[in-house]
Each structure stands twice: as structure tokens, then as C-alpha cells.
Amino acid sequence: MMPLLEVEDLRVAYGKIEAVKGISFNVEAGQVVTLIGTNGAGKTTTLRTLSGLLKPLAGKIVFNGEPLNGVGAHKIVAMGLAHSPEGRRIFPRLTIEENLQLGAFLRKDTPGIQQDINRAYELFPILGERRRQAAGTLSGGEQQMLAMGRALMSRPKLLMLDEPSMGLSPIMMQKIMETITELKSQGTTILLVEQNAQAALSLADHGHVMEIGTIALSGTGQELLHDESVRKAYLGED
Numbered sequence: 001m002m003p004l005l006e007v008e009d010l011r012v013a014y015g016k017i018e019a020v021k022g023i024s025f026n027v028e029a030g031q032v033v034t035l036i037g038t039n040g041a042g043k044t045t046t047l048r049t050l051s052g053l054l055k056p057l058a059g060k061i062v063f064n065g066e067p068l069n070g071v072g073a074h075k076i077v078a079m080g081l082a083h084s085p086e087g088r089r090i091f092p093r094l095t096i097e098e099n100l101q102l103g104a105f106l107r108k109d110t111p112g113i114q115q116d117i118n119r120a121y122e123l124f125p126i127l128g129e130r131r132r133q134a135a136g137t138l139s140g141g142e143q144q145m146l147a148m149g150r151a152l153m154s155r156p157k158l159l160m161l162d163e164p165s166m167g168l169s170p171i172m173m174q175k176i177m178e179t180i181t182e183l184k185s186q187g188t189t190i191l192l193v194e195q196n197a198q199a200a201l202s203l204a205d206h207g208h209v210m211e212i213g214t215i216a217l218s219g220t221g222q223e224l225l226h227d228e229s230v231r232k233a234y235l236g237e238d
């Protein structure tokens with residue numbers, strides 16, 4: 001079967017600085033795939049390129065059988081690729097419900113949109129309880145839930161999450177990871193960027209370790225979780 005996402009020899013630069021230096025990986029439908037690695041490894045750059053926010057220098061991106069090279073960011077969302085960005089980027093002055101509605105900005109099926117808003121409230125009850133509050137009043141973890149809920153509002157075939165655990169308490173982080181597992185069990189395909197390697201590898205089908213713009217190591221989540229070099233470099237073992 002054809003993978004949902006194929007990335008081949010992708011290179012991305014900021015001016016003369018090459019942040020992504022020729023990476024290749026696939027995401028199969030129904031899988032959770034994670035990119036782990038330290039600050040500056042090129043993970044965010046990779047997601048922003050897949051979303052059409054950055055133009056690659058070279059390489060091939062094929063999503064659901066269609067090339068993404070040269071396709072605009074809005075069209076990419078319409079094709080089914082949604083991005084929950086690093087730092088969440090919610091709209092603090094808008095209510096929670098308005099933030100969710102913005103995630104459906106390309107859709108016109110009002111009843112379907114309302115259904116999906118209700119689904120987001122089932123997934124994250126706290127968002128439902130606070131639906132009329134300004135989103136800026138939410139805690140960091142709750143804002144992360146809102147960012148994930150908003151990305152889901154486009155009914156994506158592939159959901160990309162950039163560091164959903166960033167800045168969260170251990171309990172909140174666990175809740176976010178449980179939600180990712182739940183989304184996977186509902187059939188959502190996820191590309192997860194994380195610095196928390198332990199959490200990400202524990203739930204991922206496949207993982208790739210990024211180091212200064214390249215993929216240094218790939219394997220199943222379990223293989224990487226038990227790999228000695230990964231344990232030393234990313235899981236704080238010596």
C-alpha cells in the first residue's frame with residue numbers, strides 16, 4: 001500500500017543555513033510516527049515545510065498520492081494535512097469555541113462543523129466547560145488541547161503535532177499523550193515532533209532521531225526506546 005506521506009531527500013535552508021539536509025521518511029495511514037532530537041535538529045523546520053509555510057530547496061513530498069511541492073499552505077490544509085504548531089498559536093482574545101471554528105475555516109458544512117466542535121469537547125471536556133471564555137485564560141496544557149482540537153477541525157488525514165508536551169506539567173503531559181493514543185485508536189494518522197523522547201517513542205509505531213538536519217537513526221518506537229545510544233543521548237541515561 002502507498003504511504004499516506006512520503007518525504008524523500010528533503011532539504012530546507014534559511015538563507016545560507018541548511019537546517020534540513022536531505023531527510024527521507026514515510027508515514028503509513030493509521031500510524032503514529034515521531035521525529036525526536038535536540039533543539040535545532042530541524043524538526044520544526046520539517047513540519048513547517050510539509051505545511052507549505054517554508055519552501056524546500058530540494059526533495060520530494062507526496063501526500064495521499066499528490067505532490068506537495070509548490071502547493072500553497074491553505075490548499076495543503078484542504079488536502080487533509082493539519083498542523084498544530086509549536087507554541088500553540090491560539091488566538092487569546094477569541095473564545096475557545098471561536099478558536100475551534102477557525103480550525104474549520106475552509107469548511108462550509110455548518111452541521112458537520114458543530115458536530116466536530118462537540119467531538120472536541122468530548123475529547124477535552126474542559127474546553128466544553130469553558131467554551132465562551134477567552135482562550136488566553138486557559139492554562140498552558142489547556143491551550144495545547146485547544147491547539148490540537150483546532151487542528152482536528154479540518155478533519156485531517158494527517159495530524160502534525162509540534163511539541164505538544166512543551167512546558168506542561170507531568171500530569172498534563174500524560175493527558176496529552178493519552179489523547180494522542182486515543183486519536184490513534186480512532187484511526188487518526190499522526191506525525192509527532194517531540195523533545196520528550198520517552199513519551200513519544202512509547203506510543204509511536206516508528207521513530208526517527210534527527211541530529212543537525214539529518215536522520216541519524218530510525219526504527220520502531222520500541223526499538224529506539226531500547227536502543228543504547230538513544231537511551232544515552234535522549235533518555236538521560238549514562
Ligand code: ATP
Pocket residue numbers: 014017019037038039040041042043044045046086195
Ligand atoms: P526546536 O525543538 O528547538 O524547535 P527543531 O529541531 O525544531 O528544534 P528547528 O526549529 O527546525 O529545529 O531549527 C533548525 C535550525 O534552523 C536551527 O539551527 C535554527 O537555528 C535554524 N532556524 C530555525 N528557524 C530559523 C529562521 N527563521 N531563520 C534562520 N534560522 C532558523
